[in-house]
Amino acid sequence: MASAFAFDMRTLLSVVFWFCIGMHQWEWKTHAQESTLSSVKEVKLSDIVVVVLSQSHPYHQKRAELFRDHFEKQLKGLAEKDRPDLLLTHEVWPEMNGAWTIFPLAAPLAKLYGNKRWIIFCEEDTRMDVQRLPSILQQHDDIDEPFLGRGLTDAQSTIIHHYASYPPHFAYPDFTAGMALSLPLIKRLAVYFTDGSGQKIQFSIDPKHELAKYLWDNLDVRLEPVCEFCGTPTSKAKDCDCVAWQPTPFPTHCGPPIGKSELFVAVKTCSKFHEDRVPVVQNTWGKDAQLIEYYSDVENTSIPTVDLGVPNTESGHCGKTRAIIHNIARKRELASLEWLLIADDDTIINLELLRSLLSCYKSDEPVFLGERYGYAVAAGYGYNYITGGGGMVFNRAAVDLVANEFSCPSVDSPDDMILGMFFTSRGLANTHSRYFHQARPYDYSPDFLSTQIPVSFHKHWNCDPYEVYKQLVAAKLPQLSSADRHEEL
């Protein structure tokens, strides 16, 4: 009896339960139908503007032009009025130092493209399935001010995000995977930007995180992770068809690596670190350098170090870096030298990959290369610089220019920033390469790192530099498929 009653109760409860679910689904369906009806306006290719965050170095220009070819090929036969717009930032805004942070682009884009519906941002190496963009965007058109992209998250609190304590699921986009902002959001970003809050952004370090944080904090907008914005096509989520992706984990299309004798390595150290840091360099990547010198404030013949006669400073090393470059420019036997790497004694770098990368950057113009940071560029003025810890690379023309014309406001000014200012003042670019890293591997989103082969990391703090080096050199260069190779040529 008791069990029959229980059975009846269960039946009754489940009837009530399914009835409620049914009602709910019915209500939800009507609601969904209404909302599709209200936003029935279909997204068309001509509603879209694609912005490539490109750079002016000839190699990057060439990459950007390859993107344009890839883009145009997919639009053959379309009438002008039916096409999406394509902008390369180095062409449209050559004077804008902070285009890579997105912020200063908002106002001009809102003004020029106010009648469009979507702006897609990507990098030169991104590839996309242009014809499928509208249908992907359409799926997210019912959100108020959509902000779509590949959702990166931090595994731990990190210095490059100012140890921001955001909810663990806080997601930020990956520019190389493509990212979409709706025009209403661009317009609102432009307004907030000109109202002065944008002026508060001093340092630009990781623009993708800084943008997502700004939109979250100030506009209450969250990134909607969309699986079609992919890392590499092989790392994509199951059953997800990439609409934009990152095909190249490392450039292998620039020809053979530069020779060991073409690269001089200068390691900045000081007496305090002769014992713990210098041996790490000597036992790891230093072994792979044919020309390497350790520059210090005291002579130590067992390393050996070169005493530059510049006292060690706690905060910045402008005096030391300037003296290093002078020293190298004066060396007669180095007159035929092509490249100079200045690294810290706690930089961890794969020189084999660096030599391979540098074959892309040959130029008669001064080249200053590494990981780009910015000062006040998000606010629309300011300058970029190559952050020192990940390694600063100069070509011959840049070494000569610095040796002849560069001076430090004081010996303890920050060398990387003052150099950045100097190059900017000469109308020269601080060229960014995404393979250099100012922090430790653990400071980057694992998904972000999974789509590239890093060249450098920095700092021994709370990590084993030998382990980091082992990981760096374990990476194997990708073999290009014949289709990729065809495109690269």
Ligand SMILES: *[C@@H]1O[C@H](CO)[C@@H](O)[C@H](O)[C@H]1NC(C)=O
């Ligand atoms: C010189 O360098 C060696 C090896 O790095 C270190 O063991 C030694 O203490 C240093 N000597 C001085 C005087 O700094």
